[in-house]
Amino acid sequence: MPPNDPGPRTALFVTCLNDTLFPGTGRATVTLLRRLGVEVDFPPAQSCCGQMHFNTGYRKETAKLARHFVDTFGGYDRIVVPSASCAGMPAEAYPQAAVGDPGLAREVAELAPRVVELTEYLTDRLGVVEVGAYFPHRVTYHPTCHSLRATRLGERPYRLLRAVSGIDFVELPAQDECCGFGGTFSVKNPAVSGAMNGDKARHVLETGVSVLAAVDNSCLMNIGGRLNRDGHPVRTLHLVEILARTEQDGPMPGLPVVEGAR
């Protein structure tokens, strides 16, 4: 890189769910990326990616949100997203929402490859697996459907988690089964959704962990809501909130510390 090159311009698309309900995920993303030497910008004009609109069938509204996304993030080289399902929107949904608007379709096609899910950004673009994290707790990981079958994150989140110092990582039984959230599905079909979620929560409990991690807070909200309702103390955390913690921070308050962890 030439001495005066400021490097790629990197933006954080925090997602509307994280902004409002899980700001800790956004803060952890900023903390982690700074530690790794990446300055992210937060364009305040950003809004909702339109996933719920698109998944419920509202394509014209999705197109408006796609237009806004392109206008907000068009000037950046990288757009990092701490949510696998939202990160997939520009590549998977926007082209369909932009049918009939060739201008938008062109801009979407140009922008989509620059939008990247956080763990993929870490392992593939920054080339790091060991991020200097310390988390002396027992953790399991739920690969959310989108991260598993659409974004296809594969081993990336597991590699990142296993490299965390002090962690006691346990595999989740039947991990590739859907948690039953599905956005609009959980409201239109609450009984089925609840049955699926109940099975997922049971598998989490089988692991004996104190933390369930994932890369989509929507699914964690679903599973965590069930665990909480049933009175189980398992915490749900976006994976980045684990990666952001260091030895200086010490163990996470309120969580049992794993035997033998430094």
Place this chain on the structure above:
Amino acid sequence: MTRSFLGWPAFPEAAEREVGNRQLRENVRRATHTIRGKRAVLAAERPDWEALRDAAAGIKDQVLANLESHLLQVEEKVTAAGGTVHWARDAAEANRIVTDLVRATGEREIVKVKSMLTEEIGLDAALEAAGINARETDLAATIVQLGDDLPSHVVVPALHRNRTEIRDIFVREMGRHGRPAPEGLTDEPAELAEAARLHLREKFLGAKVAVSGANFLVAETGTLVVVESEGNGRMCLTLADTLISVVGIEKTVPSWQDLEVFLQLLARNATGERMAPYTSTWTGLGPSKGADGDGPQTFHLVLVDNGRTRALADPTGRQALRCIRCGACMNICPVYERTGGHAYGSVYPGPIGAILNPLLKGLDDPQTASLPYASTLCGACNEVCPVRIRFTDVLLDLRAQVADGGKHPVERAALGAVGGVMEHQAAWKAAVKSIGLVGPLLLPRKIRLPGPLGGWTDSRTVPAIPRESFRTWWKRTEGDAK
């Protein structure tokens, strides 16, 4: 009276009822997990599996793009081989044709080879109304018929039954329809199979007319193909004097070389077997045109549309017509696993049912309009379908059609509130409101919300709203966490 899915409630209502049935859930969970595991092993065994799927999807698309010429070729070849071809626009027409053909033989009891199409069109009920008793001969189809039940799976129609329930049905019903169940019948699978064999043998030997479907229709020679596990199909196809095959127009494949691709995929994906135990093929009455006295003396092929050309007109949805009814999408589906097949209100349940029924019947009926939402979009089905149907794409496209049809005014009011000025909170709030979350988010824990939102809080609490949003934090600190 033969039961039917007519007037069935929309998916959420039907599903809620089924989910509450613990025995059913356990039966379906066990069965789907067993087949799932077997399929996974056998699919992984083939290094060319993905290439076979590509080929199968490509062949079907090519057929669907040239359906008319392939069907005319089928008609020509079947006719030349001594068969008679009939064309049916819809279920009523197909049922009338078959009923008239059976009536003309004077027979009152006939046998059937398991066929989803005849279930789709309600053939048994139509025949019954004409005084004709059509007996199923496939084991699972027999269980469904004896139990006056409805099919819940395309490969294993009685998948929702466990062996104790099957024993009880056999003991109670077999005697009313022919040879009774043996004394002291237990629920051992081998005993149940033997009881069915004895009961059915009478039917095969007595029947002069058989009705079948077909898994494939090879256009270049006009050959029908039935793939099965039990051999009951082979018996019906060869023992009856009159054979009537009722086949959906999308079952066509151009050539035997193309058929090879599907025969390599079907059994592995459907039942987790390397090859199906019985693959029967026949072309009209054969070269001797029945003159050798072997096999049926009369053969009719009824080609059925019943909504298929309507599905074909849907650019995204038409891929559903590639389906070869292997059942893998239902075996892998987490929704089907909890509800079983009946919740879908059709003989085609699971992911394929969620897309095919609306495509065949249209979205005007609340029942079919509810089906595209009977999915979390988890995408597990996309990965197992041997003809690479992209269920999630079709589901989303059908949802867009429902939304455009203005069927959900409240939801549209919420989600349609995306104004010209893109104010972050507004779009997000609209989104959460549409899924009923905005209410719970503002309410204390352990509360049940009224009306349609109640379902969410029945099984979950909702997170507390943080005091400071991310964007406020960013504004305050410029991202400096310390």
